[in-house]
Every structure is written in structure tokens, then in C-alpha cells.
Amino acid sequence: AGSGGVTLVSTAGSVGVTGTLDAGTGTLDVTAADGFGESGGVVRAAMLTSSGGIGGAGLALGSAGNSIDAVSGISAPGGIAIMDGAALTQSGLLSAGAGSVSLGDSAGGGTALTLDGTIIGAAVSLASTAHGIMVPVIIQPAGGVIAGAGGRTTSLGASAASGGIA
Numbered sequence: 001a002g003s004g005g006v007t008l009v010s011t012a013g014s015v016g017v018t019g020t021l022d023a024g025t026g027t028l029d030v031t032a033a034d035g036f037g038e039s040g041g042v043v044r045a046a047m048l049t050s051s052g053g054i055g056g057a058g059l060a061l062g063s064a065g066n067s068i069d070a071v072s073g074i075s076a077p078g079g080i081a082i083m084d085g086a087a088l089t090q091s092g093l094l095s096a097g098a099g100s101v102s103l104g105d106s107a108g109g110g111t112a113l114t115l116d117g118t119i120i121g122a123a124v125s126l127a128s129t130a131h132g133i134m135v136p137v138i139i140q141p142a143g144g145v146i147a148g149a150g151g152r153t154t155s156l157g158a159s160a161a162s163g164g165i166a
Contacts, residue, residue, distance in 0.1 A: 005029065006045075008036075014056060017041035028068075030054065035078060042066050048082075049073040058099055064106050071103075072117065080121070089114040096121035103127070 005026030008015050010033055017038040021028070028045035030036045031052030037060035044067045050059075051073065058078025061068075066084045072092035074080060079099035082088070088105045094117065101121035105112040105128050112128040 005047075008032070009052065010034070017043060020044065030059075032056070035060070036076075037061065038063055038066075043068060046070065047072065050075065054078070058096065087112055087114070089116065090119065091117040093117060094119045094121075098122050101125070 004024075005028065006021070006023040007029045009031045011031075012033055014035040014037070015030055015032040016036075018041045020041060021038075021043045023045035025046045027047040027049060028043065029049050029051050031050055032054050034056030035058055036050075036054050037057065042063050042065040043061055046069045048068050048071045054074065054076035056078055058076040059074060059080045059082065061082045061084075064083050064085045066082070067086040068082065068084050068088060069086060070089045070091065071082060071094065072090065075093070075095045075097075077095075077097040077099055079101070080094055080096045081100075081102040083104040083106075085106055088103065090103065090113075094101055097120065099121060100123040101119050102125040103113060103115075103119075104126075113126060115126070
């Protein structure tokens with residue numbers, strides 16, 4: 001914990017969190033040849049990124065106990081799934097290639113999920129259980145679906161789309 005950040009690199013396997021991985025007010029930079037996920041653990045960071053990419057099974061952070069303020073610069077062809085209990089801002093590029101992207105947030109107060117970059121995936125799902133989703137972003141699903149707050153769903157064809165989810 002603190003403000004310095006944490007860098008994790010696995011060139012031959014996956015990175016798994018079973019306890020608390022806390023980068024404090026710093027950046028958590030994860031490079032993993034065969035996926036990054038959690039099983040009973042939580043991740044805390046001001047910024048989550050991956051300077052070297054995440055291979056294999058992709059990025060799977062499914063705990064609502066996660067507290068990640070921002071995500072940016074992540075390429076994970078196996079898919080990207082992030083559930084978060086704090087207000088989450090996406091900027092820059094999140095790319096799952098032919099995999100799926102799922103961003104979920106249960107933060108209370110204000111906008112829970114703010115998207116301000118490019119998201120690429122075969123299917124893109126956005127969910128906010130508490131408050132709104134702000135979407136000044138380009139989303140590029142290949143025939144995917146965007147699921148917004150309050151159960152609203154928008155389907156997109158193979159081309160890029162921009163706009164908002166009301």
C-alpha cells in the first residue's frame with residue numbers, strides 16, 4: 001500500500017489473487033502470460049493497467065469488494081471482466097480482441113461508471129447497480145451487446161458506435 005504502486009510480471013504463467021492486493025493510491029501494472037484473476041481476493045488501486053498485456057484466460061476480477069479507481073491500457077485477448085465497488089473510470093484502450101469485455105460497478109453516490117476511451121471486444125457489457133453510466137466513448141463490439149444501467153440494453157452491429165446510454 002501507499003502511493004508508489006505495484007508491478008507484477010509473470011512470463012510463463014498466470015497471476016492469481018487470493019487475499020488483498022493493495023497498490024494504495026498508486027498504479028497496479030500487471031503483465032501475465034496466462035491470465036490475471038482473483039479467487040476470494042480483492043484488488044485495490046488508483047489505476048489498473050497492463051504495460052505488457054495479459055494472455056491466456058485474460059483479466060477476471062469479479063469481486064464487488066474491489067476498489068479500483070481507473071483502468072486504462074489493457075490488452076487481454078482472452079477477455080476482460082472487472083467488477084468494482086468504487087466509482088470506476090475507464091480511459092485509453094481496453095481491448096479484448098475477439099474476447100468479451102464486461103465492466104460492472106456497484107459504487108454509491110454520483111456516476112458509478114465513467115467511460116472515456118476505446119473499448120474493443122466481441123461483446124461489451126456495462127452494468128451499474130447503483131447509479132449512472134457516463135459514456136463519451138467509442139465502443140467496438142463485433143456484433144456485441146451493450147447492457148446499461150437499469151436493465152437498458154443497446155445492441156450494436158459490427159461497426160464502431162459512439163454515444164451514450166440513458
